[in-house]
Amino acid sequence: MSKTKQAVRIDEHIIEIVSDSGEGAQKAGQTFGTISAKMGNGVWTVEIIPAEIKPPARSPAGASGIRIRLGSHYITNMGNAADIVVALNEQVLYSRIATHAYKRGTVVLLENKWLTDPNPEIIKQYQSAVAEFRENGLVVLEVPMEVECLKLTPRPRLGKNMFVLGMLNHIYSRDMEKAYREVAFTFQRKGQKVIDLNHKLLQAGYDFAKENIDYHYDIPLWREPDSKDPLIVTNGNQAMGLGVMASGMDLVSMYPITPATSASHYLADVYHQVGGFVHQAEDEIAAVGFAIGSSYAGKTACTITSGPGLALKTEFIALAVMAEIPLVIGVVQRGGPSTGLPTKVEQGDLLASLYGEPGDAPKIVIAASTIEECFHFVIMARKLAETFRTPVILLTDANLGTGVQPYPRPDAKAEWLAAPIDQSPWEKDVPPFDWNEETGLSSRPIVGQPGGEFVLTGLAHTKQSKVAYDRDSNQRGCNMRSRKLAALYGTLKAPEIHGESEGDILVVGWGSTLGAIEEAVDQLQNEGHKVSSIHLRFLSPLEPGLKEIFSKFKNILTIEINYSDEADAPLITSGNRRYTQLAMILRAQTLVDVDCWSNVHGQPIQPGLIYDELIRRLKN
Amino acid sequence: MFGLKADWSVDIKERYFALGDYAGGEARWCPGCGDHAVLTVVQRICRDNQLPPEMTVAVSGIGCSSRLPHYMGTYGFHGLHGRALPVACGIKSRRPELDVWVATGDGDCYSIGAGHWLHAVRYNMNMTVLVFDNNIYGLTKKQTSPTTPLGFKSNTHPQGAILAPLNPLTATLGISNVSFLAQTVDWNPAHLYATIKAAHAHKGFSLVNIIQRCPVFSEQLSKDLQDNPSKLLLLTHENGIPIEEKLLRFFPNTQEHDPSNMSEAYDIATNLSPAPIGLLYHDPEVPCYEELSSMGNNMGVEDKLAGINAALDQFAV
Ligand SMILES: Cc1ncc(C[n+]2csc(CCOP(=O)(O)OP(=O)(O)O)c2C)c(N)n1
Numbered sequence: 001m002s003k004t005k006q007a008v009r010i011d012e013h014i015i016e017i018v019s020d021s022g023e024g025a026q027k028a029g030q031t032f033g034t035i036s037a038k039m040g041n042g043v044w045t046v047e048i049i050p051a052e053i054k055p056p057a058r059s060p061a062g063a064s065g066i067r068i069r070l071g072s073h074y075i076t077n078m079g080n081a082a083d084i085v086v087a088l089n090e091q092v093l094y095s096r097i098a099t100h101a102y103k104r105g106t107v108v109l110l111e112n113k114w115l116t117d118p119n120p121e122i123i124k125q126y127q128s129a130v131a132e133f134r135e136n137g138l139v140v141l142e143v144p145m146e147v148e149c150l151k152l153t154p155r156p157r158l159g160k161n162m163f164v165l166g167m168l169n170h171i172y173s174r175d176m177e178k179a180y181r182e183v184a185f186t187f188q189r190k191g192q193k194v195i196d197l198n199h200k201l202l203q204a205g206y207d208f209a210k211e212n213i214d215y216h217y218d219i220p221l222w223r224e225p226d227s228k229d230p231l232i233v234t235n236g237n238q239a240m241g242l243g244v245m246a247s248g249m250d251l252v253s254m255y256p257i258t259p260a261t262s263a264s265h266y267l268a269d270v271y272h273q274v275g276g277f278v279h280q281a282e283d284e285i286a287a288v289g290f291a292i293g294s295s296y297a298g299k300t301a302c303t304i305t306s307g308p309g310l311a312l313k314t315e316f317i318a319l320a321v322m323a324e325i326p327l328v329i330g331v332v333q334r335g336g337p338s339t340g341l342p343t344k345v346e347q348g349d350l351l352a353s354l355y356g357e358p359g360d361a362p363k364i365v366i367a368a369s370t371i372e373e374c375f376h377f378v379i380m381a382r383k384l385a386e387t388f389r390t391p392v393i394l395l396t397d398a399n400l401g402t403g404v405q406p407y408p409r410p411d412a413k414a415e416w417l418a419a420p421i422d423q424s425p426w427e428k429d430v431p432p433f434d435w436n437e438e439t440g441l442s443s444r445p446i447v448g449q450p451g452g453e454f455v456l457t458g459l460a461h462t463k464q465s466k467v468a469y470d471r472d473s474n475q476r477g478c479n480m481r482s483r484k485l486a487a488l489y490g491t492l493k494a495p496e497i498h499g500e501s502e503g504d505i506l507v508v509g510w511g512s513t514l515g516a517i518e519e520a521v522d523q524l525q526n527e528g529h530k531v532s533s534i535h536l537r538f539l540s541p542l543e544p545g546l547k548e549i550f551s552k553f554k555n556i557l558t559i560e561i562n563y564s565d566e567a568d569a570p571l572i573t574s575g576n577r578r579y580t581q582l583a584m585i586l587r588a589q590t591l592v593d594v595d596c597w598s599n600v601h602g603q604p605i606q607p608g609l610i611y612d613e614l615i616r617r618l619k620n
Numbered sequence: 621m622f623g624l625k626a627d628w629s630v631d632i633k634e635r636y637f638a639l640g641d642y643a644g645g646e647a648r649w650c651p652g653c654g655d656h657a658v659l660t661v662v663q664r665i666c667r668d669n670q671l672p673p674e675m676t677v678a679v680s681g682i683g684c685s686s687r688l689p690h691y692m693g694t695y696g697f698h699g700l701h702g703r704a705l706p707v708a709c710g711i712k713s714r715r716p717e718l719d720v721w722v723a724t725g726d727g728d729c730y731s732i733g734a735g736h737w738l739h740a741v742r743y744n745m746n747m748t749v750l751v752f753d754n755n756i757y758g759l760t761k762k763q764t765s766p767t768t769p770l771g772f773k774s775n776t777h778p779q780g781a782i783l784a785p786l787n788p789l790t791a792t793l794g795i796s797n798v799s800f801l802a803q804t805v806d807w808n809p810a811h812l813y814a815t816i817k818a819a820h821a822h823k824g825f826s827l828v829n830i831i832q833r834c835p836v837f838s839e840q841l842s843k844d845l846q847d848n849p850s851k852l853l854l855l856t857h858e859n860g861i862p863i864e865e866k867l868l869r870f871f872p873n874t875q876e877h878d879p880s881n882m883s884e885a886y887d888i889a890t891n892l893s894p895a896p897i898g899l900l901y902h903d904p905e906v907p908c909y910e911e912l913s914s915m916g917n918n919m920g921v922e923d924k925l926a927g928i929n930a931a932l933d934q935f936a937v
């Protein structure tokens with residue numbers, strides 16, 4: 001191999017680090033992403049997480065790691081096949097290959113210590129895998145990572161990730177000063193000795209790549225490194241946690257569940273800075289009940305969960321609808337049904353959010369489609385919850401929750417914070433549900449307001465909150481609660497169309513697929529195809545103007561990560577086909593023959609797959 | 621209602637609350653139901669302590685007994701079956717100044733809400749929890765409850781209850797942070813009053829198991845105790861529930877029991893008959909969860925904005 005070589009200029013690259021879990025691949029990748037974002041590249045990172053904490057070593061199912069997409073432009077999704085992969089063993093690559101993570105020509109920097117393993121079986125596995133990978137077009141470079149790390153530490157398993165980071169830093173011409181700073185920050189709690197060792201490993205990896213690896217790239221910056229418009233880099237769950245703080249909420253009441261928990265981990269660390277409190281309840285039912293109690297007493301609260309937790313919370317959510325208690329419920333969706341795919345993405349909780357409760361339980365449902373929206377939508381959700389005196393479900397998913405991206409630093413404002421609670425006397429003759437006939441809206445007495453004493457109940461009730469024994473009261477209560485959604489609908493704008501407002505196909509999406517859908521649509525538009533897209537943030541009520549928008553396109557297609565029958569699957573007819581969740585709602589609401597395309601592989605949908613599917617449809 | 625303050629100015633209490641201030645809708649329990657007696661006592665204690673109605677919240681689950689908030693003139697929260705305690709704890713979490721009462725049933729608390737009962741004892745938030753224990757599901761018409769005695773016939777066990785009953789007293793004593801546990805009967809107004817009053821005065825989670833008459837579905841059970849006071853064991857102690865000398869004659873069995881003595885409390889609680897009446901356990905020193913959960917409660921806008929900005933700084937590029 002040659003020595004110093006000229007860096008090749010590229011527009012973007014996708015890098016993966018995969019290993020057994022516990023080898024620090026994610027830490028290395030996150031640090032790499034942060035360094036790159038701080039330098040001014042567009043970045044998206046997404047974790048590759050095995051479902052088990054300690055899966056067997058060297059097993060395809062145990063693949064753990066991270067994907068980083070770097071570019072000289074703003075990056076909105078995880079992209080298609082990777083360009084360079086660092087793998088700490090060969091077995092974990094099999095599961096990535098199975099998910100189409102790689103292509104012919106993908107470069108694999110593979111730990112080669114297995115070649116000298118005392119177990120001949122492992123040596124055989126390694127050799128046959130390498131041969132197979134090469135046969136399938138992967139460019140395998142065997143790298144003595146263990147040997148190199150052993151020069152610096154007797155326990156290379158713990159430090160190899162920094163060696164990997166060092167290699168990638170050279171390959172992608174990263175700013176090593178920033179790298180040193182990030183590594184020191186990462187290990188700040190572990191003491192100077194640990195920092196020093198990791199710095200040495202980082203440098204060793206860098207030097208090794210400089211001497212021995214031919215690949216060397218330069219990715220022009222998307223923005224000035226020290227630009228005046230500041231950015232922050234977070235994942236979606238941290239963004240949600242920051243949103244909770246910036247919205248002035250008093251309390252997060254939660255029960256641990258993947259992939260939502262890290263939002264609460266983050267808050268548990270910093271929430272005291274704004275006087276907030278994370279309550280870990282005994283179960284999800286108690287978690288939402290506690291939040292409802294707090295909110296009933298005037299202190300704004302939210303609960304953050306995922307599908308199975310949402311299922312347990314339904315009875316309380318219905319109470320919050322019935323008794324008009326403001327409440328924010330964050331749902332970081334994962335694969336279902338049941339325990340499903342705990343660490344993987346799905347958009348499968350839309351209908352459960354809308355219709356999960358027995359009886360009619362109208363509530364506001366919104367979905368964030370970027371990491372930045374995970375922040376801002378919490379603030380919006382709190383305001384909506386209070387203005388409309390209702391629970392608001394904010395949907396995100398595992399892809400947003402664990403994806404990391406730089407975005408404009410929010411400028412925290414006093415008006416985002418919840419107002420202090422009103423303790424002034426309540427006019428005695430104003431009922432606790434003083435429904436405005438037209439909007440269903442009313443303001444609520446808060447405990448402590450003299451004259452406002454009333455008994456909140458989940459039973460059908462009159463506007464005095466008295467248990468209703470007559471035939472009209474339940475009808476009226478339902479009317480009033482439903483009318484609030486109509487009132488909100490009246491304030492919403494039609495969705496913006498990405499592309500021309502007429503054409504052959506209109507793609508409709510919601511949630512984390514935004515970046516991938518728009519990337520695919522952009523490519524098709526550049527090639528002259530008449531394809532546009534819209535992306536919904538409000539799911540209940542739906543955004544206005546959909547029917548008019550749909551009327552200008554020959555075909556309407558939702559792309560979602562939840563189950564649908566393929567139209568041409570065995571036994572499937574137009575009479576029994578089960579559509580994706582958004583498609584079902586759109587069909588019901590617009591009476592337009594909306595089609596859908598989806599999968600439930602537990603993966604973010606790649607823009608390339610969307611492109612291929614749209615091309616197939618354009619040809620038909 | 622006058623008082624002299626330290627600076628000699630006269631403090632006139634502007635508001636005086638009468639019993640009527642604590643009365644809500646007319647109680648719709650059956651005639652002879654023990655719930656009436658408890659409601660009356662709760663209202664009297666509110667009056668005697670002059671609790672401002674707007675600062676008082678009655679929280680309940682679902683069941684006959686859980687209708688109590690509707691009959692109070694305070695704020696109230698009539699929520700879900702089994703879930704009174706999480707709501708009550710949430711109310712208290714950021715508003716520790718509120719006076720929180722919980723009305724719950726033997727099914728509501730010890731069956732569907734059992735998990736919350738265990739954990740609420742651990743949280744030890746300052747509230748008065750009244751379990752209306754009629755040994756039966758009343759509202760849903762006579763199903764076996766966790767405290768239904770073995771062999772008692774109900775609509776779900778027409779041949780008689782097949783499981784030994786759960787003992788809420790020993791179970792509660794087994795939970796860490798337990799700070800106040802008492803038992804009383806609804807048909808002795810003086811003891812009922814004194815017990816609930818002591819529970820309310822305790823700073824922490826006070827659980828009172830009230831043996832309650834259900835004249836419709838489990839009348840024999842309470843009648844047996846009413847007719848045979850020897851089936852009750854009155855606990856006496858200077859730190860226990862104060863009881864007037866003249867009432868002692870109603871209780872042929874008494875035992876001196878120091879409520880700080882946990883192992884003796886446990887021994888007493890283990891015996892279902894005679895049923896102990898009085899204060900089983902009291903520890904005024906257990907910390908209350910709301911001391912943690914309400915921290916930062918009154919932080920000002922400037923400080924909050926500074927806190928948010930500090931958090932954002934951590935992620936700055
Ligand atoms: C989730 C749910 N399950 C069941 C019920 C039906 N239910 C209402 S009250 C009750 C039992 C009440 O018994 P208890 O708590 O002892 O109260 P009591 O009526 O005896 O005072 C049941 C089973 C319900 N309301 N909600």
Ligand SMILES: [Mg+2]
Pocket residue numbers: 683725726727752753754755756757758765
């Ligand atoms: Mg009962």
